[in-house]
Amino acid sequence: RRRTAVLVSGRGSNMVALIEAAKDPSYPAEIALVLSNRPGAGALDRAAAAGIPTCVVDHKAHPGREAFEDAMQAELEARGIELVCLAGFMRILTPGFIARWEDRLINIHPSLLPSFRGLHTHERALQEGVRLHGCTVHYVVPELDAGPIIAQGAVPVLDDDTPDSLGARVLGVEHRLYPLGLALVAAGHAKRVGNRVHLEGARPQPALIS
Numbered sequence: 237r238r239r240t241a242v243l244v245s246g247r248g249s250n251m252v253a254l255i256e257a258a259k260d261p262s263y264p265a266e267i268a269l270v271l272s273n274r275p276g277a278g279a280l281d282r283a284a285a286a287g288i289p290t291c292v293v294d295h296k297a298h299p300g301r302e303a304f305e306d307a308m309q310a311e312l313e314a315r316g317i318e319l320v321c322l323a324g325f326m327r328i329l330t331p332g333f334i335a336r337w338e339d340r341l342i343n344i345h346p347s348l349l350p351s352f353r354g355l356h357t358h359e360r361a362l363q364e365g366v367r368l369h370g371c372t373v374h375y376v377v378p379e380l381d382a383g384p385i386i387a388q389g390a391v392p393v394l395d396d397d398t399p400d401s402l403g404a405r406v407l408g409v410e411h412r413l414y415p416l417g418l419a420l421v422a423a424g425h426a427k428r429v430g431n432r433v434h435l436e437g438a439r440p441q442p443a444l445i446s
């Protein structure tokens with residue numbers, strides 16, 4: 237089982253989904269660390285309640301991005317971490333950090349990429365009038381939300397949706413999709429080929445439609 241860290245900044249519902257999935261001994265990753273850049277993140281309590289080691293690397297306590305990332309790197313190395321999952325981690329990472337974790341660093345983003353990179357995705361999806369919205373698990377590259385796509389989940393957009401109601405529908409799919417995406421990576425099934433991912437020997441199709 238690949239030793240995996242989950243990096244969080246907030247409530248950590250995707251982190252909980254990964255922790256739950258990894259309780260199954262046949263799941264190919266184990267959650268060995270939850271790291272938060274915010275001391276008050278709700279995710280820390282939820283991880284501790286699940287018996288997962290936690291640590292805080294407060295970005296405000298470091299003079300710059302590189303010092304912050306070096307402190308994170310030290311924690312990840314101290315725990316023998318092999319894979320990193322961003323789960324609502326709201327700091328932009330430098331190309332240097334991303335290069336150190338090449339092919340071993342994934343993120344979940346609340347839209348069907350390449351639509352709606354960045355923030356406020358549900359609001360923007362409603363503004364654009366799309367009929368399908370969703371979430372994406374992807375490898376992290378220096379360009380924001382632009383990395384090779386591993387798995388996607390789609391939901392319908394309803395006429396009376398608000399950003400909150402649509403976001404809640406997407407979040408339900410995120411909780412199913414992220415464990416699937418991490419499993420594909422941890423089991424070595426999601427091979428990067430240029431800016432695409434080829435699935436080798438993977439049975440579950442990494443496309444969910446709710």
Ligand code: GAR
Nearest residue numbers: 246247248249250251324344345346
């Ligand atoms: C999730 O919807 C995740 O996709 C999103 O933040 C939320 C975190 O919720 N991530 C991003 O917007 C990344 N730019 P959670 O803390 O309950 O998992």
